[in-house]
Amino acid sequence: MKHKPAKQENRRIINHKVLRQGTGVIALLMPLLVEFLSDQDERLSSISISYWTDSGDIFVGSLVAVGFFLAAYNGTGACDKDTEYWISKFAGIFALIVAFIPTGCGIDHICDIPAWVNKLTHGHLQFIHNLAAILLFVCLYMLINFFARRAKSKGEDLRSDIYWLISLCMLIGMPVVYYIGLNVDWYNPIYGVEFVGLMLFGSGWILAGSYKSNPNPEPPDNIEWVKEIEVHAKEKHNPTDISVSAVDVYYFEATGCWKDLFLGCGPTGWGPHWKWWTNFNRVRNQPIFMLCGNIGQDDTYAFGIGKQIEWEVPKEIDNINSGDRKLYLFANDWSSKYGNNSESVLVKIYKKKAN
Structure with missing residues (x-):
């Protein structure tokens, strides 16, 4: 059989669509898994608090995977290192900070914060974690906007509208979920915001990695x-x-x-x-x-x-x-x-x- 090295080599390449799908799947599954496997009698007050539960390894591992996926994602814009490129890099850094610098311990047992974390944060653990989490969601929101713009420029109006709807739900829906959570007992407002944000982000990235690319149209003959x-x-x-x-x-x-x-x-x-x-x-x-x-x-x-x-x-x-x-x-x-x-x-x- 004739050997085809180029084809074999291409099979090893992870393209931007695979990165999007992998990131989206992890974002969708993580909130469900950490809640289900946390082994807590009460609902988690936030997804980040799962760091201190039996599902802590899933929380950290998922965010590390998402962080590296985001860092490896270079966008598909016209520029080698355009705005989308840098936003994805910052998002990857923020995801790793959220993973390794935990939220304050709200679980009813002793929380042994790693010594290197205490030394690095100088007593500002909660502030650094919260700031990184907020900036991460801001970056994720902006990346969905890039998907919408690019789909629109390709004439994919329906797909573009879905991205815009997702980004609008992130921008408006997350604060609304937080406000409702302050007035109901069946979920914590922080948990609700994180859950909705990750679900929207994951859905958008799975969609962004699932469509079939259309070649650029050729100029008309006449x-x-x-x-x-x-x-x-x-x-x-x-x-x-x-x-x-x-x-x-x-x-x-x-x-x-x-x-x-x-x-x-x-x-x-x-x-x-x-x-x-x-x-x-x-x-x-x-x-x-x-x-x-x-x-x-x-x-x-x-x-x-x-x-x-x-x-x-x-x-x-x-x-x-x-x-x-x-x-x-x-x-x-x-x-x-x-x-x-x-x-x-x-x-x-x-x-x-x-x-």
Whole structure:
């Protein structure tokens, strides 16, 4: 039998989807297992308190696994080390801190805190644990938002909406669960918040690792090459020297990475489409730092481009003087904030052939 080394080697690679699925499964199972195997007569006051019970090894082991999975996850954005990359790294660190620096002992027996933990925390054990747990959930929330943005940019509206719903439930649902827990007896508010947060996070990551990838669409056949330009994030109007006419159809392809201050992203930008979130963007209802264009440096005729788009020149430009019909490209930012932008993306421009 003919040996196929490349195929055999590929089988050893753990891709980003496997990491997502593994992380999601652990996040879903951990709250259930630590409660069931804790061997406590009463319900746990928090998931973290299981550190001091018979299920402590499961709690620590699960968080260590999740921490290393998050640290190994590099994202799938346009940049080698973009914002998603760094958030996942910080999330991994916070998960390890929560695992190894336990919450204060609330179980009715002697809690022998490791000497190295006492020395490291200098009496601030509870504060460090709580802060790391909060920051971990903030990072997990932000990562779900990245999934939603990327799904939206690929045209996967349903999957994107599910991610947004999960992130919204994390943002609003967790405080609501905490408030309800203060007024009922059947669960502790801290336990409720941790349980709901992990369930939502786990569900989102399993979904993010289960979909079937679609290849990037090829440019249409009936187009002709126009030009390739570099669009700088710092410039409010990057000229293309292309004069457009009503009902002309153009096709754009963009690659590369640019930065909004220190936040790296690709041409699809970062952040949600929510109206209140995009209210200060030059192109409203489009993500911040998304690649956009306009006609004659007039944002009245601005439009979103992202990674790929086919765009028909609006008929309304007949009202514009022919000398003002030049096409300009830019990063969708606040008008006053271009000074902190840097780097650029590469844009290929095609024009649809006349029938």
